[in-house]
Amino acid sequence: MAARGQFSSRLGFLMAAAGSAVGLGNIWGFPTQTASNGGAAFVLVYLALAFLLAYPALMAELTIGRAKRANVVDALGSVSTGKTAHYVGATVGLAGVLTASLILSFYAILAGWMMSHMIEPIATLAGATETGTWLTTQGPGRDIIFTILFSILTMLIIVGGVRDGIEKWSTRLMPSLITILIALIIYVLMQPGAMDGLKLYLVPDFSGITNPDLLLSAMGQAFFSLSLGVGTMLIYGSYVSEKENLPRLGASLTLIDTGIAFTAGLLIIPAMFVAQEYGTTIYSEAGELAAGPGLIFAVLPSVFDGMGATGSFVAIAFFLLMSIAALTSSISMLEVPVSFVSEHFNIERKIATFATGTAILAFSILIALNFDTMFGFVADLATVYLEPLIGLAFCIFAGWLWNRNEAMKAIAAGHPDGESAWFVKVWPWYVKVVCPALIITMLFPTVQKLFS
Numbered sequence: 001m002a003a004r005g006q007f008s009s010r011l012g013f014l015m016a017a018a019g020s021a022v023g024l025g026n027i028w029g030f031p032t033q034t035a036s037n038g039g040a041a042f043v044l045v046y047l048a049l050a051f052l053l054a055y056p057a058l059m060a061e062l063t064i065g066r067a068k069r070a071n072v073v074d075a076l077g078s079v080s081t082g083k084t085a086h087y088v089g090a091t092v093g094l095a096g097v098l099t100a101s102l103i104l105s106f107y108a109i110l111a112g113w114m115m116s117h118m119i120e121p122i123a124t125l126a127g128a129t130e131t132g133t134w135l136t137t138q139g140p141g142r143d144i145i146f147t148i149l150f151s152i153l154t155m156l157i158i159v160g161g162v163r164d165g166i167e168k169w170s171t172r173l174m175p176s177l178i179t180i181l182i183a184l185i186i187y188v189l190m191q192p193g194a195m196d197g198l199k200l201y202l203v204p205d206f207s208g209i210t211n212p213d214l215l216l217s218a219m220g221q222a223f224f225s226l227s228l229g230v231g232t233m234l235i236y237g238s239y240v241s242e243k244e245n246l247p248r249l250g251a252s253l254t255l256i257d258t259g260i261a262f263t264a265g266l267l268i269i270p271a272m273f274v275a276q277e278y279g280t281t282i283y284s285e286a287g288e289l290a291a292g293p294g295l296i297f298a299v300l301p302s303v304f305d306g307m308g309a310t311g312s313f314v315a316i317a318f319f320l321l322m323s324i325a326a327l328t329s330s331i332s333m334l335e336v337p338v339s340f341v342s343e344h345f346n347i348e349r350k351i352a353t354f355a356t357g358t359a360i361l362a363f364s365i366l367i368a369l370n371f372d373t374m375f376g377f378v379a380d381l382a383t384v385y386l387e388p389l390i391g392l393a394f395c396i397f398a399g400w401l402w403n404r405n406e407a408m409k410a411i412a413a414g415h416p417d418g419e420s421a422w423f424v425k426v427w428p429w430y431v432k433v434v435c436p437a438l439i440i441t442m443l444f445p446t447v448q449k450l451f452s
C-alpha cells in the first residue's frame, strides 16, 4: 500500500482545515442565523458554544485521527480493544462516511448555484441575456449541469492526494477568499443603508437567548461550521505530524472559523440593508429577515444591480468567494469516503475518488430532480440530527472507550509541556462528561418533539 499522506507543515494543515471549516456555513449560514436570532445575542451564544463545546469535540476528532493514522472507520474501530467496541466503532465510522457523503450531495447543488451566479454577469455583459436568465433561474437542467461541474472540480483536487491536492489548493484558495471578503466588506460598508445593518448585527437583543430552538440552532451551526461529526477533522488530523501541538492547532482553527463567520456577517447583514435602500423587500410579512436562498439570490443581486456597471464585477467577486469557500469544504467531505474506500479496501486513490465521487454525484442529481421533496429532508437529516449524534459518539469514544493514558499521550504529543499541560489534564474528563452532557441537553427538546 502506498505511504499515507501528511500535511507538509503547520500552515499546510491550518489552510486545509480552515478551508474545510470556512464554507457556505460561515458566509451564508452564520450571518443569517444571527440576523434572525437576536443579532449579537446569538453571536455570544455561538461563541460560547464554539469554544466550550465544539473546540473540545474537535480535539476528540483530531486526536483520535492523529493517534490512529487511519480513515474514520478503521480509526474508530481500533480505539478500544474489545470486540463489541470494535464493531460499534466501525459502525459509527460508517455513519460518518455516509453523513459526509450526504452533506456533499446537497452541498454540491448549492455550490453549483454559486457557480452559475458567478457566470451570469459575464453572460449578461457579453449580451447573452437569455443565457443570463437561465443561469439565475433554478431548475433541474441548470442545477444538474453545475452540480456536475462542481463535483468534477472536487474530484480532480482529491485525486491529487493530501499535499498535491488538498493542501496545495487550500493554500491557494484560502488567501484569495479572505482578500475578496475584505474587499467586499469595505465596498459594502461605504454604501447607503449599511450602518443600519451593522447595528442590527452588533447590538444584542437578549429576549430570545434561553429559547431551546436558538440553542439548538447555535449548536448545529457550530458543529456544521467546524465540519464536526462526520470524520472530516478526524481524517485531517490523521495527516498531522506528531511534532505539532494539537490543542494549539485546534484553537487556531476554531478562532479562524469563528473569526471568518463573524467577519462575513459584516458583509451580509449590511448588504441586506443596502438592498433595502435600492427598494428590495428584506423583511417577510411576519417581520422576519430574508434568510434562505432569497437572501443570496434575490436580495444581494439587487444590491449588485443597483450599483450599475461596477455591480457586475462585485457580483462576480461575491459568487467567486462563495464558490471558493464551497470548494475547499467539499474536498474535505469527499476525503472521508475516499480515504475509507482506498485504505480499507486497498484500492488505488484515483479509482476510489472517481467511484465514490460519481456515486455521490448520482445522488445529488436525484436530489436535484426531486428538489422540493428531497433537499430539505437530506440537509436536515445530515446536519440537524446526524452530525451532533455522531459528534456525541466521537466524544464518547475519546472519553469513555479510549484508554486514558493512551489518550493523554496522544493529545500531549508535540505539546511543549507534554502531559503536564493543563489542557492535557482537563480535556479527557471534559470530553468524557461535559461535552456529552451539553450535546444531550441541547438535543433533548428536539427528541422530545419528535416523539410527542
Ligand code: PFF
Binding pocket: 020, 021, 022, 023, 024, 025, 026, 100, 103, 224, 225, 226, 227, 228, 230, 232, 329, 330, 332, 333
Ligand atoms: N464547515 C463547512 C461550512 O461551514 O460550510 C461545511 C462542512 C464541511 C460540513 C465539511 C461538514 C464537513 F465535513
